[in-house]
Amino acid sequence: MEKYVPNIFFAFILIAGIGYFVTNVRKLIRNIKLGKDIDRTDRKPERWKNMAKIALGQYKMVTRPLSGVLHIVVYVGFILINIEVLEIVIDGLFGTHRVFQPALGNGIYGFLIGTFEILSVLVLVAVIIFWFRRNIERIKRFWSAEMKGWPKRDGNIILYFEVVLMSLFLIMNATDVPFQEAGAGNIISQFIAPWFNDFSLESLHTIEKTAWWLHIVGILIFLNYLYYSKHLHILLAFPNTFFANLKPKGEFTNLESVTNEVKMMMDPSADPYAMPEDGADEEVPEKFGASDVTDLNWVQLMNAYTCTECGRCTSSCPANLTGKKLSPRKIMMDTRDRLEEVGKNIDANDGVFKSDGKQLLDDYITREELWACTSCNACVQECPVNIDPLSIIMDMRRYLVMEESAAPQELNMMMTNIENNGAPWQYSQMDRLNWKDE
Incomplete structure (x- = not known):
């Protein structure tokens, strides 16, 4: 029984790690579903193509070649190297050692592990360059006001995670004596193995098993860290x-509630003052626009969780570049933070949200930020994962205009002129064609 203790302990850690991850995923889905329903199931072939090209193929990442190529190296390397996790899980549960090696043979197995070792070195190099760009070169988009505190630490923590996991993988291979003696797949680790020449076989075995345990535990920790990190975009x-907006950029949606109001106004038989029939529930008028996260649709909330905080949107925003307060990245980060706050409120109150006197508007996103936007779609175009900050800005503007009549003075004057004169300018309709006489 004693010899099975490590296997039982491994199973416990595996179940606990995956169980906690599933719990967080369920909470994530619950929070996203707090948003309003929206149908994004049209044009499925185009949606599948976008997902393959942008999410899998990293198409939009390479518009900035250096960071794009480095990201692809980390993305491909990290995903492929973790295929070995399947072997680790089997070895951990059944007490085997490199169970795939005899099954695949030294040729195929050696090719796979050798590829993983090369990729692990490339990942290490890419991560070090990322760390240098973030902390030494101090690229401006990583040092904006919204990137202080936790966002800054989170960006570095994930880099340290990747360095540790890749290093453990190489050390594990370098100190595995049978693996090194087989000479199949130790393309990189063969050069690390001499570092441990002075160690006894027992010490090498201890180092190898320690690296093995730390590697798998580190992967489980990383898996559960994703929920709390910007790397949830993985x-x-x-x-x-897949669910991104496929309409042409610049085409804004019409509010169904407004459309219904206009139709009723144009219907001569409609009675706007009609009372509901006896026994019928009086409908609560739908809010125009959005003042809190529950007024947004579920795709917008998923956008907030998907934000990578890379800052490409903000670095391309003309309002931000001219010194305005607006940062599209901050819009997404604020939306996610408020959504998390609402989710914690629900958890603390037995599944029911209790008003906390706060909302996304004013408490997180200021009116100055919203009105600074030029609605040019630069942020939408630049985002490497098709996030749409502009849609949130426009929905919150709609709320300000249609619910609070809180548009800037210049906009109110323009709308008054359109209402009175049929044009944005303040002159009589009778004078509209005077230009032709000049």
Whole structure:
């Protein structure tokens, strides 16, 4: 029985790690579903193509070649190297050692592990360059006001995670004596193995098993860290690109509630003052626009969770570049933070949200930020995972205009002129054609 203790302990850690991950995923889905329903199931072939090209193929990443290529190296390397996790899980549960090696033979197995070792070195190099660009070169988009505190630490923590996991993988292979003696797949680790020449076989075995345990535990920790990190996009980039808005940029949606109001006004038989029939529930008028996260649709909320905080949107925003307060990245981060706050409120109150006197508008996103937007769609165009900050900005503007009549003075004057004169300018309709006489 004693010899099975490590296997039982491994199973416990595996179940606990996956169980906690599933719990967080369920909470994530619950929070996203707090948004309003929207149908994004049209044009499925185009949606599948977008997901394959943008999420899987990293098409939009390479518009900035250096960071794009480095990201692809980390993305491909990290995903492929973790295929070995399947072997680790089997070995951990059944007490075997490199169970795939005899099954695949030294040729195929050596090719796979050798590829993983090369990729692990490339990932290490890419991560070090990322760390240098973020902390030494101090690229401006990583040092904006919204990137202080946790966002800044989170960006570095994930880099440290990747360095540790890749290093453990190489050390594990370098100290595995039978693996090194077989000479199949130790393309990189053969050069690390001499570092441990002075160690006894027992010490090498201890180092190898320690690296093995730390590697798998580290992967489980990383898996559960995703929920609390901007790297949640590793999972959400795929559905986010699939359900992205396929309409032409610049085409804004019409509010159904407004459309219904206009139709009723144009219907001569409609009675706007009609009371509901006896026994019928009086409908609560739908809010125009959005003042809190529950007024947004579920795709917008998924956008917030998918944000990579890369800052490409903000670095391309003309309002931000001219010194305005607006940062599209901050819009997404604020939306996610408020959504998390609402989710925690629900958890603390037995599944029911209790008003906390706060909302997304004013408490997180200021009116100055919203009105600074030029609605040019640069942020939407630049996002590597098809996030749409502009849609949130426009929905919150709609709320300000249609619910609070809180548009800037210049906009109110323009709308008054359109209402009175049929044009944005303040002159009589009778004078509209005077230009032709000049």
